[in-house]
Amino acid sequence: MKRWLAVLAGLMVMGQGGTALAGSVTLFSEPYFRGDRITIRDNIDTLTKLPPWNDRTRSLIVNSGTWEVCKDKKYDHCRTLMDGARVADVAEVKNLRGGVSSLREVGRRKEWDGGHYDDWSRPPPPRRHDDDIIWNGGGGGSGGYVAKKPQNVCQSEVERAFIQRYGYRGRSEFSGNKVEGTIWWEGEPWQYRCAGGQTNIWR
Numbered sequence: 001m002k003r004w005l006a007v008l009a010g011l012m013v014m015g016q017g018g019t020a021l022a023g024s025v026t027l028f029s030e031p032y033f034r035g036d037r038i039t040i041r042d043n044i045d046t047l048t049k050l051p052p053w054n055d056r057t058r059s060l061i062v063n064s065g066t067w068e069v070c071k072d073k074k075y076d077h078c079r080t081l082m083d084g085a086r087v088a089d090v091a092e093v094k095n096l097r098g099g100v101s102s103l104r105e106v107g108r109r110k111e112w113d114g115g116h117y118d119d120w121s122r123p124p125p126p127r128r129h130d131d132d133i134i135w136n137g138g139g140g141g142s143g144g145y146v147a148k149k150p151q152n153v154c155q156s157e158v159e160r161a162f163i164q165r166y167g168y169r170g171r172s173e174f175s176g177n178k179v180e181g182t183i184w185w186e187g188e189p190w191q192y193r194c195a196g197g198q199t200n201i202w203r
Contacts, residue, residue, distance in 0.1 A: 023083065023105045025066020027057040031089040032187065039063070043104035046073035056097030059086050066107040066167075073101045080106065084165040088186040093168060152178040155193035161185070161201060 022041070029035035040054055047054040062085040070078035077095045083088070089111065090096040150156040154172045162185050163169050173184040180193040183201075193200045 022159075023067065024063045025065075025067050025069070025103060025104075026061045026063060027053065027100065028059040029056050031058045031153050033061065033086070033088065033089075035060050040103060043076065045102050047101050048073070052164070054101055057100040058090055060090065060100070061085070065105045067103055067105050069096065069100055070102045071095050071098060071100065075104055077104050080167055082165070083164040085168065086170075086186055086188075087168070088171070092171060103123075146175045148173055148186075150174060153184075154178050154192070154199070155183070157194065157199045158201060159191045161199060 024039050024041045025039055026039045028037050029169075032137075035058070038050065044050065047139075062081045062083050064083045066080065066082045068075055068078040068080055070076055070183075079095050080095060087093055087096070091098065147155075149172075150159050151174060155176070155178075158171055158174075162172065162183070166185075170186045175182050176192070180191070181194060183190050183192055190201055190203050192202075
């Protein structure tokens with residue numbers, strides 16, 4: 001009886017330790033969030049424990065939390081990705097080319113109310129630590145020539161904001177002018193406007 005109680009207590013401690021941060025990452029078997037999927041909620045030092053997912057990931061979404069996503073087992077050759085990060089093709093991210101073999105949650109974001117933001121159909125609340133970037137809305141973008149890299153100071157600030165928010169340098173394209181326009185971040189369009197010393201970004 002004492003032995004069973006000890007085992008039960010050990011399982012309870014393991015469960016509490018594995019869910020303390022309570023974040024999650026969804027892995028996809030095809031680029032651009034297609035194909036089979038699996039959602040990871042606990043640290044896993046090798047995806048061989050979840051066949052056939054070792055090295056199978058081709059795109060992923062960090063639903064919540066801050067995660068180390070690693071090319072090799074036992075958390076080696078990793079990239080740190082924050083909540084909301086959407087990697088449309090892991091082949092384009094350094095250290096993740098060839099797939100994912102292990103991942104673990106390393107923290108939660110504190111910048112936004114609630115620690116993370118799950119509803120990506122609407123712009124998130126303003127970032128507390130970066131007052132010149134406002135993720136809310138206002139104004140309309142303008143079309144025109146599409147560039148593979150920022151063409152002016154405003155577009156450079158917009159790209160910098162996305163890198164800070166998602167934790168990596170994603171694939172981006174721009175159209176518009178030095179005041180307003182559109183950025184396609186990992187293929188998804190966002191509007192931006194730079195005015196009055198602030199940069200507004202919205203969908």
